[in-house]
Amino acid sequence: MRRLLKIIGWLLAFPVVVILLLLSPVAYVETACHADPEPDSYKPLISEPEFRRPEANTYLTYPEWHIVYAYDGLAETLKTGDEYGFDYISSVRDFWAADCAxxxxxxxxxxxxxQTRMMIATIGVSFTLEMGLKAAYEETVGRALALWRGSEKTPQDIVARExxxxxxxxxxxTPWYKYPFQPWIDRLWAASMEEAMRGWERRLALGGEWRTKIAYAGMIAGAVAATGEAKLTIRSVISGLPANTLSVIPDVSVISDGADGVLIETPRYDRFTHILAEITRAGGTIREIAGNDEIMVSLIVPSGSVQNDLPGEVITRLARAGFASDRLLLSVDMADLSLLxxxxxxxxxxxxxxxxF
Incomplete structure (x- = not known):
């Protein structure tokens, strides 16, 4: 009887320990990773409140992008290897290290x-749990069956890579919860079975993971519908190029042309980076984005390389999981962004x- 009670006690304690471990980095960031505000005398060119964004947002968007980059790294790993070759734990560690900085x-x-802090904590805990579960499975069962299979990938492995x-x-x-997982589940099961053990293991493991994501995505989509999606466009002020030149750049809408420059509206996210690069190549200068005069950028540099004469402030340097290079996060003045x-x-x-932002 005593032994049974001890087993029950361990079973009850296990989920509590897991929850505490998942929440511990959140507690650390919220208690040890803060700084005093600095005075800001900048007067924005974009004055309408609905088109301005808090300057802190440029830094706080990174945690979501870290997850994007983790999947980049996993995809890169699968081009030549298997899932167990990806460094899941380092990716989680760097998420929280970056969040602190x-x-x-x-x-x-x-x-x-x-609300923003809660969102970051939520995605951080979810990412930690997901990567932890994938590491536990892929580095044990997944590794064993990949080694059993040999060097030649099964059709199911190829579907997983693609x-x-x-x-x-x-x-x-695009947000992850809009991804069409079901067609990939169908492809996974339609792929020919050339090696039974690895093939069935991939069907069940990946099919189960993707079905779980479909269910979770439905919950997230419902929550987003209730609270409203993030605004998908952003406004910037550009000088050095006339409005008619800017207007022919794909995805650029000219709003107005004034003494301070041309006010444009563009998509956000990855497309935004490419649009700004095209504007500067054409001779334009970025004066302001969403009412702000500072912004964060990331640079990819060779692993361990020394980087001198960088503009702005180096916030942190992270190894890129899945790649032989590092990621530098820089805070730069808008005046330096065009030069960069x-x-x-x-x-x-x-x-x-x-x-x-």
Missing amino acids: LTRIADRHGGADS MAIDYAAFLRQ LRDRQIADPGLEHIFD
């Missing part, structure tokens, strides 16, 4: 509201992303 600099620029590449590309512009875009192409290595 970015919370501090965001505080200096006005800080985050409670899905990972497609999913990573999709996430750069002219000096560094969007490439690997080179400029990776401009984090809008």
Whole structure:
């Protein structure tokens, strides 16, 4: 009887320990990763409140992008290897390390509201749980059956690789919960069975994972519908180019032309980075974005390389999971952004992303 009670006690304690472990990085960030606000005398050119965004948002958008980059790394790993070769734990560790550094600099620029902090904590815990479960499975059962299979991938492995590449590309512009998982489940089951053990294991493991994501995506989509989706466009002020030149750039809408420059509206996310690069290549200068004079960018640099004479402030440096390179997060003045875009192409290595607000 005593032994039975002990087993029951351990079973009850296990989920409590898991929850505490998942919440511990949130507690650390919220208690140890803050800074005092700095005075800001900048007078924005975009004065309408509905088109301005808090400057802290440029730093606070990164945690979502870290998850995008993790899937980039997994897709890169699957081009030549298997799921167990991806460093899930380092990806989780770097999520929270970046969140800590970015919370501090965001505080200096006005800080985050409670809703934003809750959102980051929620996606961080979800990401930690997902990566932890994938690591536990892929580095044990997944590894064993991949080794049993040998070096030649099964048709199911190839579907998994193609899905990972497609999913990573999709996430750069569209929320994950809009991804069409079901066609990939159908492809997984339609693929011929050439090696039974690995083939069935991939069907069941990946099919189960993707079905779980379909269910979770439905919940997220419902919550977003109730609260409203994030605004998908952003306004910027550009000088050095006439309005008619800007208007022919794809996805650029000219709003007005004044003494301070041309006010434009563009899509956000990955497309935004490419539009700004095209504007600067044509000779334009970015004066302001969403009422702000500072913004965060990421650079891809060779692993361990020394980077001198960088503009702005290096916030943190992270190894890119799945790649032999590092990611630098920089906070730069708007005056330096155009110069940076002219000096560094969007490439690997080179400029990776401009984090809008």
